Amino acid sequence: MGQAIAFYGLSFFILFFAVLVVSTKDTVHSVLFLVLDFLFVAALYVLLGAQFLAAIQVLVYAGGIVVLYLFVVMLVNLKRPPEAYEDPHRRTNLGFALAASVLLEVGAIATYGYASPAPALARASEVFPVSGNTEEVGWLLYTSYLIPFEIASMLLLVAMIGAIVLAKREL
């Protein structure tokens, strides 16, 4: 009961701030609402018992990536150039198409997700020789999900090298 109330309360705030992020005119305010949104998502992780994920969510998203967003918004986009004329209907149609496809996807997940339940996951305590939230995440990453994990780190490495090459023309 209490958990349900907390879940719906947090979800309400997440959606509320998400709407504010896209509806606020001032870009800096919109970035700040994004930070609040991420903090509430972290709270949702805590509610699900995933403290490690919550701490990482705050550290990486709220404390890292959004700081960069803020820098970019503050320093680069101070004055908006006058926009070239564009057919307003084209944009509206594109928006409707995107919204419809997302709605369709959510509907499909809601319909078929319940019909064929996910393969039963073994209880964490039975599979892992370790206890504790962080230890279990580490164990999973280095056993079951080793290849996706390594691919993701390769991708990040490539992105990092790319960023260095782009920022520094002469090495």
Add this chain to the structure above:
Amino acid sequence: MIDNLVIPLLKILIVLNATLVGVTYMVLLERKVIAWAQSRLGPMRVGPYGILQPVADAIKLMIKEDITPVRADKWVFTAAPIISMVPALIVYAVIPFGDKARLFGRDITLYISDINVGLLYIVSVASVGVYGIILAGYSSNSKYPLLASLRASAQLISYEVAVTLTLVSVILVAGSLSMVQIVRAQESSHVWFLFVQPLAFAIFFIGGLAETNRAPFDMPEAEQELTGGFHTEYSGMRFALFFLAEYANMIVVSSVATTLFLGGWLRPFPNVAALGFLGFIPGWTWFLIKSFVFLYIFIWVRATLPRYRYDQLMRLGWKVLIPLAILNLVVTGIVKVLLL
């Protein structure tokens, strides 16, 4: 009921109040120590030896006029000091001041909470604190605060990398992220991690100076260049909040350094049985003594060293501290594998 609600609330109340009182007296201590270093007396007028100076300062700051610049972004301008202050205070939730104490027939743990991701929690909460500085500079709509806040945030982000990497090597040695478990690991291995990880300790301390914007890294507040720093446009209690946040962060860095490297609440040389007579001193006293030593060194460094230039600071961070921290981490990992 009592165990789940009343005792934690009381602990929070005590820790928060102790922190705020500690912070105000840190300011007095700093003025005194710097005065002594410069052959002056420091505050002497308010109370004997100026002991009531913090009270006078607090009253002065509270009754000062509270100004918001006309062109400032009002909401953000108001929120920025709060955003600086809150992370500095909620970090104390996981700092273990002592082990267990028996009070009124109950076993009471001398920490608010021992969570599995304690150290990660501290790092992530501290990383949110940088918003206070960026937003204060941005929302003031004034060029010096903006420049100062850009410097400050660049500095914080750079040094955060080095500090976090040193924390990883401590975690490798301790085998846990929980602050209490890290102290217990030092108890069971009979040695403070200061002696296991001296390089990590040095990098952590230098990074801690930089992350709290203290001399010799007090670039964001270089008065001569920036007319005061990111809080130039603030006055009264809002200015005081930035001030309190800085000192609260100093206490946080000292407490974390004490916990990770100096054995937290353990007595000195926990392996030497001949020093067992020291056991009558409660653990939290040791914790406070060790933290105080750190705070004193913070002030001492400020009284002694001149400020770094901005490019020197960035070079030190990226070209010296981060490579050293990575090297330390790799060596720690190899040693750990070889010893197993």
